[in-house]
Structures are given as structure tokens and as C-alpha cells.
Amino acid sequence: MQIQVNNTLMNVKVLFSESDIRERIKQLSEQINLDYGTENTLVILIVLHGALIFASDLVRNLAMPTEIETVRIKSYEGTTSSGNINLVTPLPKDLVGKHVLVIEDIVDTGRSINFLLNELKKSNTKSIKVCSLLDKPEAHEYPLKADYIGFQIAKNFVIGYGLDLDGKYRNLPYVADLIKA
Template sequence: MQIQVNDSLMNVNVLFSEADIRERIKQLSEQINKDYGTENTLIILIVLHGALLFASDLVRNLGMPTEIETVRIKSYEGTSSTGNITLVTPLPKDLTDKQILVIEDIVDTGRSIDFLLKELRKTNPKSIKVCSLLDKPEAHEFPVKADYVGFEIAKHFVIGYGLDLDGKYRNLPYVADLKKA
């Protein structure tokens, strides 16, 4: 498949199908259920907008009571990171002594999640873990590691299943990389 991006034609190559994603979410949720149990409330902090689809599918498979919160940070323009992180929405109030699971779409350079984790630690939570649909280890510039990872990928720019290109293509039911045609 090909799509038009500005003045360039781009090839779309599916990396993870809808079925692949569904199966991996089942495995991740089983591990999270095992790690947290079903008694205590888990604060789910969804990083908008990219993690929204992943988080909604994941949370439906969790067995413990959850409180769902959202936060929005911005670091991308087009296909590249700006290097600047902006907290677009404030963090939820009163996270003291709470167990927090941050759900992220992708750990790329690690700059965004590093920034968010530093901000969250200021709220004195009981614990913070990160669940990311995708991880790009070779792109990491910060020493961060997600506790739960759906898939590791090479240094590609990806779209679909919540990941976007200038706000578009989040609705694709799969994850695909883009390459010039």
C-alpha cells in the first residue's frame, strides 16, 4: 500500500497485524494481572493520543479495579522528535501512595517517558511501571526501559494502531512502517 505524505509517495509495510497485536495484548495483560493481583486499585495513566487504542484494549483485559487517567505530552513534528517535551495537560491530582501503570504507544529516544517519569516521581506514588506497545532500543538516548513491551522494532517511523503522522493514520488496525516509494 502507498500513501501520499506532503510531496512524497510512501510505502506502507505492515509490521504487526491486528491479530498479532490482539495476541500480544492478551499476553501482556496476563503478566500485568499476575504482577499486580486483582485486589488493589491500579491507576492507569494513558499517554494521549498515541496510546489510547492500545490502552483501551489492554485495560479491558485487566482483572484488578482500575482508575483511568490521561496525560498529554508533545515532542514530535512530522516524522521527527523536536527534542523539546511539553506537558500539554496537567498530571492527575493525588497520586501519593498509588500504584501507577503508564501506558505509552512507543519508547523511541526515551526523552518523553523519561520526562514523564520524573514528573510522576514528584507526586510520591507507591510504584510506577511503564507498558509500551512498541520499543525502539537502538534509538534510546535516555536510560529508560518499559516494564512491559508489546514489540521491539528497529529504527523505523511507524503509523497505525494509535501512532500517527501529523495526526493521521491512528485508526489503522495494524502497525506499519513508512519508507519512501
């Protein structure tokens, strides 16, 4: 498949198929179920918009009661991080004493998740963990690692399964790398 990006033709190379993702989500949810059990409520904090598809598939495989909340952070313009992090929506107010699982689409430089975790620490939660569909260790600028990682990828720009390019291609059922044609 090819797509047009700013007057440049790009090839789309599938990195993780729909079935790859489904199987990995099953494994991640089994681990989360083991770690949290079925008794305590888990607050799922979905980082919009990128993690929405991943989170909805993951949550349906969790055994414990869940509360679902969302937050929106903006740090990308086109294919590059702007370096500025904006909290577009406020954090949920009542997180005191609760277990929180942040669902992220990708840990790239780590700036966004580092920013979000620092904000969440002010909420007096019982625990905070991060589950990310993708991790780009080569791009990390902060010494942090998600607690649950779907897949590690190289330092490339990817689209699909919630990840976008200027708001487009989130609906692709797979994760794909963009390569100049």
C-alpha cells in the same frame, strides 16, 4: 498501500497485524494481572493521543479495579522528534500512595517517558511502571526500559494502531512501517 507524505509517495509495510497485536495484548495483560493481582486498584495513566487505542484494548483485559487518567505530552513534529517536550495537560493530582501504570504507544528516544517519569516521581506514588506497545532500543538516548513491551522495532517511523503522522493514520488496525516508494 501507499500514502502521500509532504509530496512524497510512501509505501506502508505492515509490521504487526491486528491479530499479532491482539495476541500480544493478551500476553501483556496476563503478566500485569500476575504482577498486580486483583485486589489493589491500579491507576492507568494513558499518554495521549498515541496510546489511547492500545490502552483501551489492554485495560479491558485487566482483572484488578482500575482508575483511568490521561496526560498529553508533545514532542514530535511530522516524522521527527522536536527535542522539546511539552506537558500539554497537567498530571492527575491524587496519585499519592497509588500504583501507577503508564501506558505509552512507543519508547523512541526515551526523552518523553523520562520526562514523564521524573514528573511522576514528585507525586509520591507507591509504584510506577511503564507499558509500551513499541520499543525502539536503537533510538534510546536514556538508559531506561519499559516494564512491559509489546514489540521491539528498528529505528523506523511507524504508523497505525494509535501511532500517527501529523495526526493521521491512528485508526489503522495494524502497525506499519513507512518506506519511500
